[in-house]
Amino acid sequence: MTNIRTKIAAVAFMLLAATPAFAGKGGSAALINSAIQSRSVDAIIAEVERAEGLNCGECVQLITNLTEDSRYEVREVAAWWFAKRPAMAKMLAEGFVQDLGSGNSLAVRNAADFLGATITFTSLPQLRSAITRTDLNADAKLALVRAVKVMAHIDGNFVLLTAMGDADASVRAAAVNAWREIRGQTSASPVVALLADSDATVRAEAATIVGAMLDATARPSLERLLATDTSPVVRRNAAWALGKLGQIGSRDVLYAATSDSSGLVRMTAKAALATLR
């Protein structure tokens, strides 16, 4: 880092330059507002990123509004902007934590995304409580799962376990997907049961997780999926997982899969055969 005199001189030069909108990072409230008016996600992200270090009171309200935008990417970059201002992020987090308990689905979705993207670990108790609410829609639950995935804290496991039993398949799939992203996660056993899920996306995610986490108890289920599942993505993931487990007992089903009808599966099965021991 250069010293402050050099830096201020550089700023003075920057301010004198004719193209403040695109010189260096030079963001401004006006540019953010213009991007918001355009409704373009990329423009909004670009201008909020440019204001990363900007001391800008006018920006605060604009970006606070973005934490309630309908698009996740916009909410995420808004939260990131606040994360760069820890005291302000903490202040906003207090309000969002309240929303987890008493807000409607939309408020919970926005709150969870803010708390996740700002990595507010202190909200984990409220996230755990919120996932048990019966009045939330799938969007809100997906946001709760997303928040836990971003934080990757093991104290978020309850959220994922609860979400794995949700009626909505997208929530179950997201929870399974997030499971191995948690730091210190050692067992995939809660995921094994979801190899029999009614939804193909959930089964595919579950196969990936049990393979990546080397859960040998999943082998019979994986072999069944490889042999019989109608989804080529599920069969592919099952073959890959069996290759990770590397158990010789999977040889026959893997061999059969080398002539699977889908190009997703055949080479995966062949490569898995090479790992058996």
Place this chain on the structure above:
Amino acid sequence: MKNIKSIAIGAALVTAAGGMGCGGDDNNGPLGDVDALIVLQRPKRNDMGDIFQYTSYKAGARLVKLSPPTADGKLETLFPTPAQGTEFAAADVSGYDISFDAKTIVFSAKLADNQRYGLFVLTLDSGNVEQIPTDPGRDYVTPIFLPGDRIMFTTNSVVEAGAKQHMDEYERGTTLQLGRINLDGTGEELGPRNLSHRTFPTLVSDGRVMFTNWDHLGGMNAGHLLFVNQDMQELREGFGKEASGASNSTLKAQEISPGRFVAIATSRDRTIQSGALIDIRLGTPSTTDGVLSAARNMSEANASFSVLTPDVPRGREPSADTVGRYYDAYPLNAKEKPDLLVAWADGPVESSVLGAANLSADFGVYLYDSARQSRLPILNDPEMWDIFARPLQTRTAPPIVGSATDASLGGAALIGALNVYDSTMKDFTPGSIYGVRIIEGFSSEEGFPRMFGSTMFEGQAQLGLAKVASDGSWLAKVPANVPLAMQAIDNFGMSLLPEPVWFSARAGESRVCGGCHEDRVKTTTVDPGLTQAFAIGPTDARATALRNTRLSSLADLANSNLITTQNGKTIGDERLVGMAWDKALQPVFDAKCISCHDGTPSAANPTYSITTADGASVQWTFDLRGVKKPLIIDGMDLAGEWSASYFSIAGPDMEALERGNLMVSPEFKVYMEPQNARGSILIQKVNPTQLYPAPSATRAFPTSPHSSVGYPELTSTEFLKLILAADMGVNFYARENNPGVNTY
């Protein structure tokens, strides 16, 4: 409205290219011996602003063959086709490569929004597509063929068991790293990790692989070209460092001839991964039979470049109409001014301008005559990005280039230098270097908030200190696959020269350099067996310690007398790993400083006024206590959640002051300068005593120490903690105060 704008830009393209004629039937032209081109067509988008964006997905991409390679050539879709299966119907394809025998194509594709990018092989004769097995939960992109039936790629899959992939704090993305796999799907290997992204590998005729490495360590933020062997060992600089670059980032390099490359020069972000075309010459240029190459004396220090598209911006400002930006380029010959297949888009190719206008860049394929700086249109579907055009023809496979590995390292790596005094970056006084500090880097993936402090440095841990032998050599065993930085340090433990980038090595790899950034032009024969360090043996810098054990104990951090002597030598210093501000530094301030420096305005505690453009003013008084004190300007708390001591010493976020047009009076003193303990006011003030080889009363600076006028003296341990905090980035967070390991 969107369609009208797109058509308008398309019309402008035709106008700009008008009158250039069609050279497709000219057999002597640059495409005269090319029967067909392969082109990737991706649906237009505007979510790929920064150069490391790799997750963008939009269904409907195609790999097509254009035969002959002219504007009126026949276009045939190679992938996806109905015969290949319905599972491919909604694929997006992000990159590809043609095999040496031109019979197969490897490509990266994502089949649905809820899947990840994987690798696929397309056999051109049959049209058959097979997926190469990779972790279905991770992305695998930018594949290239290697000799020996291998594929190299970049991936966010993690080489280190149990660890999370590094995060890039600027772009908020999970980083990509290099890997390789056999063409039959076996033998996947993941390379050692950079702390930020690695992307766009390209195979070079000498057998090495060149790629773009995002170098981010404190003030360094740039994408440079680096080389590795095909086994991802022997990382070497290629182009762009030491102010040799043409722009902030250099990417998508393609070899023109030995030692010569065409690449995109651009800003890191907002430019849709496109920019100006540059002709890079790594060595001394020479021409034989019309082929200009630059393979003699190849070195980053000898590298030069020429800009092939002078009007195209190399920063992130919007490009002008008719100027546009280039997405990629492929050389068709090696003339002084080469002919290139390029992807180019007109107008303001800058994501925020395009986004605000609800437009997307419209890349089309052109033949670019760099001598005349003219483009001949070949293919432009206005709804697609037509990119990565490549001749469908055979090419010579380079040799298989590998490196030796040393199984005796037990999964660790060996690093070192023959003579640290051999450096182009600094003239060291003989005997001034005591040792080399080895620092590990990590990022928020371990459970930290979005920043480690106000200085924008990544998380750091001191792994060890390798003593320099009398011949200037040193060796250390270090953890493999971990981002490392080195600092030459003096007898006081202060950095004399920090290496401004992260590097890493594979398990079993030996990376011994000539010096401490030695002259890149000179030939260095590296034979570590001839050095004293080799005879002594390497220092163990936590080479096999698990990641979660590479930290200090809290008891050690609290112990002001941790450092002692044994047999006349300093011991205990190696137990200081991370400098968590509240655990390591605050106890020093509490014990020795806050009786005076308590935030009460006085000569000991200067007060600063910070004034906004509209005249509002707030004060900050120097304070070394561990309390939190707000400093609210324009509704924002600059001191944030940091302790008063941290804010007083690290200073405010300078960028916030600069961009907020704030006036500070008197000039805000930054008491600790990141990576520069020796130049830091605080360190100079306390004037540490000598630490190595054994503690002594000798002072680092000729000035009187703070303690000489009745203030408390610091212990050797306390001196070193302050020094380490400065030299490791003046962070607030380290593993020792990681909020991610607490229970919530």
